[in-house]
Amino acid sequence: MAHEEPRGREPSAGLSPAAVALAARCEPRVNELARRMAREVFEQLRGYSGLPADVKDVEIAATARHAMRLFLRGAAGGTAPDALEHFQDRAAQRAEEGMPLHLLLRTYGLGVRELWRVLRETAAPEEQDALAELAEALFTAEDRVVGAVTESYLDEQAALVAERQEQRRSRARALLAGDADPGGPVTDWPALLLYVGFTAPAPPGERSSVAVRRLLRRVQTALDRACGAETLTLLDGHGGHVIVPGCGAAPPRLLDALREAVGPEVRLACARAEAPGDVPAAARQVAEVVRVARACGRPPGLHRLDDVLLEYHLSRPSDASDRIAALLAPLDGRPELLQTLRIHLGQRQDRRATARALSLHPNSVDNRLTRIQELTGLDFGAPRDAALALAALSVRRYEETV
Missing domain, CATH: 3.30.70.270 (Reverse transcriptase/Diguanylate cyclase domain)
Structure with missing residues (x-):
């Protein structure tokens, strides 16, 4: 007779003797099943065949073997917290090797399916209740293991990305500081x-x-x-x-x-x-x-x-920079006059073009230019004074952005 379990019993409360006995009868098949998984079952996964043989035959087969024995010997239902460390370590290793997360998780899914197939094949007709117990425990264990594996994989992947980024930043810092290239061929x-x-x-x-x-x-x-x-x-x-x-x-x-x-x-x-x-x-x-x-x-x-060649040259700091900038000091507090001067020089001193850019009447532009000349003493009709005004604008605008 199959052992009758009360409804609503939590998986963590333990498996029935019948379920424990069924699991124990499956354990001798673990080695053969792990080899089959690593060499046949997982081959259906895209990308798996390209993995190194030692990874498939040693690492993945060993993890499958460990997972199945851990479950089949676990008569308390579920997986003990410290038992997850093995899967977390393997997940971090797979992340370091560059194995895609979806491929890693699908190996666990297929592994659970294969173990469930063996449990079904081994169970006698009168052990259906025990088989149902093991199914519940198996899916509960899968959920915990997959969650731990995913978290560990993503943590390791994030750490690897951060490490690569810091290596790139360190190399950039060294090159910008004039040090020898620390990592480039x-x-x-x-x-x-x-x-x-x-x-x-x-x-x-x-x-x-x-x-x-x-x-x-x-x-x-x-x-x-x-x-x-x-x-x-x-x-x-x-x-x-x-x-x-x-x-x-x-x-x-x-x-x-x-x-x-x-x-x-x-x-x-x-x-x-x-x-x-x-x-x-x-x-x-x-x-x-x-x-x-x-x-x-x-x-x-x-x-x-080349687009800013003159302004670049004029804005270079020199002993004369402060004195050049001071030429426009009388316009401080009059932003409309500074704007008019900048646009007027940018429009090659075309008063009508300046008026259009400022949405003003040309006479208003003339009035502003006259006021600028009165305050600064610069005559924009003289090439030298126009060049000084442009230099003063360049130095002042440059200093504002430093």
């Missing part, structure tokens, strides 16, 4: 130096750390895909430097990829480094090109040194 050069600006500078704490991490993940993915290589990045919530090893020119879709990841406000500048020693100077240049372009009011996008 000779074939990594020349390299492309980028400076990416996401937004205008914002106060600390404006973006949450979670939002920044998500932003940087999107940017890293966009860079790797567009460049077809693992890029070395040193970025924060507002942008930063990127090194693309083995690349001498910006990929055609780079700007579009960054806009998809960040938005239309992205700014980008590029330079080429022939060797590790060229990186610091190239990095300074691309960062300055973006800063000058922003200071000059240029729209977001790809900025080239």
Whole structure:
């Protein structure tokens, strides 16, 4: 007679003697069943056949053997917490080896199915109640093991990703600091130096750390895909430097990829480094090109040194910078006059074009220009004074962004 269990009994309360006896009769088949799983059953899984033979014959077969013995000998129903450590360790190992998680989990699912098949084949007609007990215990154990395996795998995978990212950041830091390349073969050069600006500078704490991490993940993915290589990045919530090893020119879709990841406000500048020693100077240049372009009011996008060549030159700090900037000090507190001067010079001193850009009548532009000349003493009809005004604007706008 099969042992009758009261309805509603929890699996953790223990198995009946009949269920324990049925499980014990299946245990001698564990070795043969584990070999069959590792060499035949799991072969139906896509990607499994490409695993090394020692992984299939030793690691996976041993894990299957351990799991089946653990279950069949467990007369208390379910799996003891400390017994999960073995599966967690194996899951971490599979993550390190690069085995896909879906493939790992499907081996457990197929293993449970095969063990259930053996239990059914072994059970006598009068042991149906015992078989039902073992089925409940088996599925409960599978749920716990799969949960532990998934958690361990994902933890290890996250740790590996973080380690690779930190290695890439460390290499970027070293190169930007002018140190010897700590990890790159000779074939990594020349390299492309980028400076990416996401937004205008914002106060600390404006973006949450979670939002920044998500932003940087999107940017890293966009860079790797567009460049077809693992890029070395040193970025924060507002942008930063990127090194693309083995690349001498910006990929055609780079700007579009960054806009998809960040938005239309992205700014980008590029330079080429022939060797590790060229990186610091190239990095300074691309960062300055973006800063000058922003200071000059240029729209977001790809900025080239030639696009801001004059402003770049005029904004270089020198002993005369403060005195040049002071030429426009009389206009402090009059932003409309500074705006008029900047647009007027940008429109090649065409008063009508300036008026259109400002939505003003040309006479109003004339009045503003006259007032500017009275306050500063500069005569914009004289080439030298116009050049001084442009230099003063460039220095002031540059200093505002530093």
